[in-house]
Amino acid sequence: MTACFPTVAIVGSGPSGCYVAQFLQKKWAGAQITIFEALPVPYGLIRYGVAADHQGSKAVIQQFERMFEKGGVEFRGNVSIGRDISYAKLTESFDIVVLATGLNNDATLDIPVHPQAPVVGAGSVLKALNGHPRASLPKLVDGTIRKLGRNVAVIGSGNVAIDVLRMVAKSDDELAGSDIADEIRIALGTEEVNSLTLISRSSASDAKCDESMMAELLSLPGVAIRAQGINEDDQGPIAQLLKLASGREISLGFSRLFVNFMFNAVPVEVEEERGLAKVSLVDRLTGLRAEMMFDTVVTAIGFNNENARQSIVPSEDLAGDGVYRVGWLRRGPKGTVAENRKDAKAVSDQIVSDYEAGIVQARKLGLISIVHELPIGVVNHEGWLRIDRHERACAKPTRCREKVTEIRAMLKIAQSGDDIKVIAASEELVD
Numbered sequence: 001m002t003a004c005f006p007t008v009a010i011v012g013s014g015p016s017g018c019y020v021a022q023f024l025q026k027k028w029a030g031a032q033i034t035i036f037e038a039l040p041v042p043y044g045l046i047r048y049g050v051a052a053d054h055q056g057s058k059a060v061i062q063q064f065e066r067m068f069e070k071g072g073v074e075f076r077g078n079v080s081i082g083r084d085i086s087y088a089k090l091t092e093s094f095d096i097v098v099l100a101t102g103l104n105n106d107a108t109l110d111i112p113v114h115p116q117a118p119v120v121g122a123g124s125v126l127k128a129l130n131g132h133p134r135a136s137l138p139k140l141v142d143g144t145i146r147k148l149g150r151n152v153a154v155i156g157s158g159n160v161a162i163d164v165l166r167m168v169a170k171s172d173d174e175l176a177g178s179d180i181a182d183e184i185r186i187a188l189g190t191e192e193v194n195s196l197t198l199i200s201r202s203s204a205s206d207a208k209c210d211e212s213m214m215a216e217l218l219s220l221p222g223v224a225i226r227a228q229g230i231n232e233d234d235q236g237p238i239a240q241l242l243k244l245a246s247g248r249e250i251s252l253g254f255s256r257l258f259v260n261f262m263f264n265a266v267p268v269e270v271e272e273e274r275g276l277a278k279v280s281l282v283d284r285l286t287g288l289r290a291e292m293m294f295d296t297v298v299t300a301i302g303f304n305n306e307n308a309r310q311s312i313v314p315s316e317d318l319a320g321d322g323v324y325r326v327g328w329l330r331r332g333p334k335g336t337v338a339e340n341r342k343d344a345k346a347v348s349d350q351i352v353s354d355y356e357a358g359i360v361q362a363r364k365l366g367l368i369s370i371v372h373e374l375p376i377g378v379v380n381h382e383g384w385l386r387i388d389r390h391e392r393a394c395a396k397p398t399r400c401r402e403k404v405t406e407i408r409a410m411l412k413i414a415q416s417g418d419d420i421k422v423i424a425a426s427e428e429l430v431d
Contacts, residue, residue, distance in 0.1 A: 006031065006095030008097075009093070010097075012099070015046055020344045021035055037078075040411055041379075048127050053167065058179075074380070085373060091318075095361065095364045097324070098325075106121025106301075118297065120299070128184045129180055130179075131181035132405075151193075152197070153296070154196065156299065158300060161300035167190070169196065169220055178399060179400050182399070196257065204236070205235055214242075218241055225245040227260075229264040267281055390413050
């Protein structure tokens with residue numbers, strides 16, 4: 001069998017993987033492109049990473065839906081490459097393999113942290129609030145999710161840190177139109193929090209968050225803002241916003257929540273004391289040391305794959321002609337969806353260039369050659385659409401969807417009417 005175009009496998013259905021598929025579909029209208037995803041549902045970072053109240057940023061999904069509807073791009077969810085199908089098998093079966101798996105674990109603090117201290121990664125918190133079926137949150141001995149408590153610290157000054165502050169600070173009414181997982185929000189006790197402290201090693205001038213993100217947070221009603229570690233020399237939009245907002249509403253006496261910003265504050269140790277986190281800080285400018293107690297510390301200092309199961313993480317040795325990396329896996333955990341699009345365009349252009357130069361050739365059969373090796377319970381695009389319709393139909397009036405948060409339930413909806421034994425067997429494979 002001679003193919004007109006190379007067969008393409010894309011591992012990961014987040015924005016980077018979908019953008020590569022979209023660009024290649026436009027260039028090679030007759031190409032066979034398959035997107036593999038470990039979860040039964042697509043869109044990765046857009047569905048589970050973009051904050052639940054930023055539905056405008058999630059609207060890019062509509063583009064990708066049109067891509068699937070055009071044909072030529074197949075979705076195969078509930079398939080874990082590296083476990084269900086080896087990476088070696090994938091490269092044997094497809095002419096081109098694009099790795100778009102991202103970086104899925106929270107980076108850990110590079111300071112002493114007591115193992116019992118209540119510390120959790122921002123990625124875990126945001127994934128859970130986004131309804132991710134495998135989000136990991138600290139639990140009590142009875143198995144229930146541990147509440148954040150009344151006094152919470154967030155270490156970091158990037159957009160992810162601001163996302164955490166905003167998602168905790170917003171009231172139920174202010175989350176109208178979102179797809180937040182309300183049961184997780186209740187379990188975390190976000191409305192019981194009355195003090196949030198952002199701890200940043202850098203100055204306000206060097207804060208890494210976007211101006212628009214900070215402005216949105218500072219505009220929330222009923223939130224009193226305090227800022228420490230800002231001086232007259234601090235310039236830039238973030239510093240100016242905080243100077244204007246600092247002290248707002250404190251004198252008015254009706255603030256429901258205090259948000260305190262601490263800049264030039266370097267964490268040096270996190271200890272556990274009576275179930276709380278004792279954070280030791282050193283002022284970067286004066287060298288003075290201070291200790292603060294928090295119910296929970298949320299770390300927002302980046303992402304990596306350090307603690308992921310090695311079988312499902314693409315090895316650095318997986319390289320050579322026809323193998324490409326894109327997105328965070330290629331350039332690190334930075335950049336917005338728009339920046340991922342730019343990176344995907346560069347990678348797809350390289351793929352096309354390599355094919356036209358004869359570096360990559362159309363020789364392999366692609367999906368058809370491994371279809372019988374795929375696990376039970378594979379979810380195609382139609383299966384995903386069933387889940388999508390279900391989530392929208394089940395949403396209460398103040399939410400745009402109610403996400404299905406259990407894989408077994410996802411599979412049951414996706415297979416709708418298929419043998420329950422098949423669904424149960426698939427659940428055993430994914431647990």
